[in-house]
Amino acid sequence: MKTNHSNNKQTVEDLLKRLPKIQDKRSKQEILRNIEKEFQTIDDDTRPRKRKKLWIPVVATFCSIIVLLVVARSLDFDLIQRNNSSMDIAINESATEREYSSELPENDVIENNSVANSADRLLTDDSLFPFKNINEDTFSYSVEYIQKDNTIYTAWLVEDLSYIIPISLIDSEGLVTNLDDYYMKLDQFVQPETYGLRNLQLEKLDIQLDSAPNELEVIFNDTYPVTASSNHLQSFRKLISYMFRPYGYEKLKVSGNHPFVEKLSEHNMLSLMELQPVAYKKFQSSDKETTWLIPIEKGHISSFEEALTEMTLNESANEVLATVPNDAQIEVETKEDSVRAMIRSELLGNNQGTVTMIEAILMTAKSYGYDKVDLDIGYNRVGKYDLTKELTVPIQVNPIPIQ
Amino acid sequence: MKTTFEQLYDEYHKDLYQYIFYMVKNKEQTEDILQDVYIRVLKSYQKFKGNSSERTWLFSIARHVTFDYFRSLKRKRQRIKEFFNWGAEGEMIKANEPLPEEVTILDEQMKLLYRLLDQCNWDQKHVIILRYLQDFNIKETADILGWSISKVKTTQHRALKVLKALMEDAREKEDVDHENKSF
Numbered sequence: 001m002k003t004n005h006s007n008n009k010q011t012v013e014d015l016l017k018r019l020p021k022i023q024d025k026r027s028k029q030e031i032l033r034n035i036e037k038e039f040q041t042i043d044d045d046t047r048p049r050k051r052k053k054l055w056i057p058v059v060a061t062f063c064s065i066i067v068l069l070v071v072a073r074s075l076d077f078d079l080i081q082r083n084n085s086s087m088d089i090a091i092n093e094s095a096t097e098r099e100y101s102s103e104l105p106e107n108d109v110i111e112n113n114s115v116a117n118s119a120d121r122l123l124t125d126d127s128l129f130p131f132k133n134i135n136e137d138t139f140s141y142s143v144e145y146i147q148k149d150n151t152i153y154t155a156w157l158v159e160d161l162s163y164i165i166p167i168s169l170i171d172s173e174g175l176v177t178n179l180d181d182y183y184m185k186l187d188q189f190v191q192p193e194t195y196g197l198r199n200l201q202l203e204k205l206d207i208q209l210d211s212a213p214n215e216l217e218v219i220f221n222d223t224y225p226v227t228a229s230s231n232h233l234q235s236f237r238k239l240i241s242y243m244f245r246p247y248g249y250e251k252l253k254v255s256g257n258h259p260f261v262e263k264l265s266e267h268n269m270l271s272l273m274e275l276q277p278v279a280y281k282k283f284q285s286s287d288k289e290t291t292w293l294i295p296i297e298k299g300h301i302s303s304f305e306e307a308l309t310e311m312t313l314n315e316s317a318n319e320v321l322a323t324v325p326n327d328a329q330i331e332v333e334t335k336e337d338s339v340r341a342m343i344r345s346e347l348l349g350n351n352q353g354t355v356t357m358i359e360a361i362l363m364t365a366k367s368y369g370y371d372k373v374d375l376d377i378g379y380n381r382v383g384k385y386d387l388t389k390e391l392t393v394p395i396q397v398n399p400i401p402i403q
Numbered sequence: 404m405k406t407t408f409e410q411l412y413d414e415y416h417k418d419l420y421q422y423i424f425y426m427v428k429n430k431e432q433t434e435d436i437l438q439d440v441y442i443r444v445l446k447s448y449q450k451f452k453g454n455s456s457e458r459t460w461l462f463s464i465a466r467h468v469t470f471d472y473f474r475s476l477k478r479k480r481q482r483i484k485e486f487f488n489w490g491a492e493g494e495m496i497k498a499n500e501p502l503p504e505e506v507t508i509l510d511e512q513m514k515l516l517y518r519l520l521d522q523c524n525w526d527q528k529h530v531i532i533l534r535y536l537q538d539f540n541i542k543e544t545a546d547i548l549g550w551s552i553s554k555v556k557t558t559q560h561r562a563l564k565v566l567k568a569l570m571e572d573a574r575e576k577e578d579v580d581h582e583n584k585s586f
Contacts, residue, residue, distance in 0.1 A: 016535035020505040
């Protein structure tokens with residue numbers, strides 16, 4: 001005899017199959033006309049403009065030369081020459097040819113880039129130190145492609161800063177049976193003090209996943225030691241959003257006898273923040289040995305290309321550094337579900353800096369909704385990444401395996 | 404182009420329309436999105452390598468276009484919400500679209516299910532629509548969504564569980580309302 005439970009589930013499935021077909025009232029010809037109109041608009045936008053009368057550009061050029069001569073007289077020539085000689089980097093305009101070979105001599109580890117003058121100045125920047133070698137043997141990777149079911153998503157605050165670092169705990173052995181338990185012992189998997197991280201002591205909360213369908217619940221008891229300051233409230237909401245949005249949760253139910261409950265939510269329900277597109281930079285932990293990829297939100301960035309440009313800049317906080325060399329020339333072309341990025345810099349090579357850059361670009365592309373990235377940086381292979389093919393965006397960032 | 408379009412239309416238009424409509428629940432948006440889908444398909448049709456079935460490929464493109472459209476719409480709503488400082492109230496605002504004719508003629512239980520689909524999250528809706536309204540099997544659904552088979556199964560299971568619980572809640576509430584009215 002079927003149980004009531006299976007009867008109800010079967011009923012829902014039957015009902016779903018009976019949902020009606022919704023008709024498109026338009027005719028085929030109407031749709032085709034609209035599409036043809038759209039193609040016509042695209043063609044008009046890309047058609048070369050009509051040639052203007054020849055005398056206009058000639059006169060314009062002549063006037064420009066006059067203006068330039070006047071302006072040039074007022075400039076300091078010595079200053080221009082000094083700057084140009086130190087930043088003299090040739091850029092290959094071809095988007096299809098891979099000029100550099102990855103077939104470098106295996107044992108030939110070159111200590112410094114051969115572009116002496118320009119590199120010396122650039123290497124005073126901490127963010128560029130990992131680019132110092134042209135060819136390295138071993139690398140540290142900050143992303144993973146392991147089956148998502150084995151992932152426990154966590155997030156951590158950077159000490160004294162308002163940034164969040166997402167860290168994925170990987171349970172490759174399939175030990176994860178009850179996710180709730182893991183969130184109660186997070187500090188056992190990540191040593192926050194070592195890395196200068198904190199998480200508002202979430203392990204002291206009672207976190208319940210699926211306490212009701214699709215519902216996440218956090219129960220605060222009155223001994224929870226974190227004060228309900230506005231700073232903590234905002235950080236809490238960010239942490240919870242980063243941790244539980246990847247599972248598909250959109251709302252959080254809060255309960256318990258603590259000021260957090262009243263100040264955090266309306267009618268005990270809190271909407272999780274949507275994870276916005278970000279630019280990934282790197283955070284160097286206080287032990288200086290570990291680098292985490294860190295998502296940076298900037299309101300002025302409105303495209304993936306702008307995000308890549310942002311990634312060439314260090315943050316004002318000393319520990320948050322650029323992931324793309326600051327001399328990089330960047331071009332981006334977007335496709336349906338993938339994006340093509342061409343990056344040129346003398347500092348790129350088979351080195352840790354370039355590996356981290358690739359991973360930061362992949363994670364940034366993922367935040368913009370892309371599934372694949374076609375990366376042209378002038379090398380066929382860097383570390384484990386085969387750049388002759390499109391790279392799939394990672395599943396996990398900052399992975400830590402659970403032992 | 405016309406021949407290719409006509410072939411695609413004859414074979415896939417109804418299914419694509421159905422899929423996109425159930426994701427966005429708005430006819431005008433569905434028409435806009437579907438037009439974008441056709442344009443993208445027609446532009447890249449020659450490059451289709453046949454690694455997946457044509458139908459899977461088309462639905463995969465439709466998924467991306469719908470996602471992009473929905474994301475840009477959400478961003479616009481977010482900006483409007485912030486501008487007007489709607490806060491929590493703004494988050495509760497959903498587009499109260501009128502029911503399409505095909506749904507208005509259904510019984511109350513079906514209408515309820517139609518509305519409750521919006522309570523599922525984006526991933527769950529995808530699986531429900533592809534599996535139950537479009538009759539894709541698990542492997543095809545995984546290919547369209549770019550997921551593992553186990554993720555499709557898990558998401559489907561959770562989606563059905565959510566819908567079942569929501570329908571039971573709605574029925575209980577209706578019973579309580581009915582009892583109160585009879586007093």
